[in-house]
Amino acid sequence: xxxxxxxxxxxxxxxxxxxxxxxxxxxxxxxxxxxxxxxxxxxxxxxxxxxxxxxxxxxxxxxxxxxxxxxxxxxxxxxxxxxxxxxxxxxxxxxxxxxxxxxxxxxxxxxxxxxxxxxxxx
Numbered sequence: 001x002x003x004x005x006x007x008x009x010x011x012x013x014x015x016x017x018x019x020x021x022x023x024x025x026x027x028x029x030x031x032x033x034x035x036x037x038x039x040x041x042x043x044x045x046x047x048x049x050x051x052x053x054x055x056x057x058x059x060x061x062x063x064x065x066x067x068x069x070x071x072x073x074x075x076x077x078x079x080x081x082x083x084x085x086x087x088x089x090x091x092x093x094x095x096x097x098x099x100x101x102x103x104x105x106x107x108x109x110x111x112x113x114x115x116x117x118x119x120x121x122x
Contacts, residue, residue: 008063010054013076015044030082037082038064042075050078060084 016024019042026046030037041047054061060081067075096104 008066010051010058010063012066013047013051013054013063014073015047016042016072016074019044019074028085030085035082036079037085039078039080040075041078047076050076053080054078 024043024045026039026041026043028037028039039046039050041050050061054063062079063076064079065077066073067077
């Protein structure tokens with residue numbers, strides 16, 4: 001079922017708590033003669049990215065509909081300017097010093113510990 005209302009905000013875009021990885025997908029659709037694209041997603045990683053983009057540019061990224069199942073969101077449809085879509089021509093590799101590698105490792109360990117503590121507190 002698709003939940004429709006006049007306008008949505010970034011607060012309506014939430015992660016899917018029990019969505020298996022093999023069921024998470026994203027489709028991007030646009031027509032050649034249109035300046036808009038539609039992003040349909042059930043992927044939590046893309047939802048996180050779209051939340052950030054909607055926060056920074058709410059006039060550009062517009063949540064158009066929410067698909068639900070048993071009252072829970074299962075997919076989102078977001079409209080955005082087609083010109084924001086880009087394709088990379090090469091892979092970008094990062095070169096880090098040993099100090100940068102260690103700093104990144106420590107930052108990730110702290111982040112994972114905080115996430116684990118937050119999950120345990122629930």
